[in-house]
Amino acid sequence: MTEATGGIEMEEDTSGKVKKFLYVNRKAPYGTIYALESLEVVLIAAAFDQDVSLAFLDDGVYQVVKGQHTKGIDVKNFSPTYRALEGYDIEKLYVEKESMEARGLKESDFIVPMKIIGAQEMAGLMQSQDVVLSF
């Protein structure tokens, strides 16, 4: 891959700067690639030692539901990756209560322990972040 920056001056070093990153996941895990590519960002971002949180809203709550079987659609099952997040020090995982309940889900349906918060609290969480990436 080309490393040339085309005359653009090199940016300053980012080491030591810690910002609050929130990844907002709103889409079902399969059917579109958003969930998988969001997870890829989260894993890369872990190397930057930032303050990371993940939020699951709307159909995004299905991303963290356990017991996914993807053989029938011939797509890689990336569910186990959510269990690996702890190893990357990513432990702040939130599910929006309203989205969960609207889909008939409960806390015990999730693949990893999730913090269940209401829409109001979710808004506060978003407000408190430096960078919000929505996929």
Add this chain to the structure above:
Amino acid sequence: MKFGILINEGPYTHQASDTAYLFAKAAIEKGHKIHRVFFYHDGVYNSSRLTEPPQDDRHIINRWQKLAKDHHIDLVVCVAAALRRGIKDENLQEGFRISGLGQLIESGIQSDRLVTFGD
């Protein structure tokens, strides 16, 4: 203010790249700085050198290329997303570069605001 931009949708099908471009142009006109545009998901198609829209339509790819050249904007295409979709150095438009997702995170750290365009 220093802005970073993230584009998650391909050209023409979706308005995301158009809106991002108009946003970037307006921001620059107001005296702000766009330091990087990061192309992710189908957004990587915004960098294809093979794009040939009809004569009377806007050329989304070349428009980014020119804006970047005029204002020293770093146009970065995600390598994983690009390879998955057949975008490589061979068909990458001049002015764009292929690099890793770390460039997106770095943009989030370095800019005052990181603005996402997509669904």
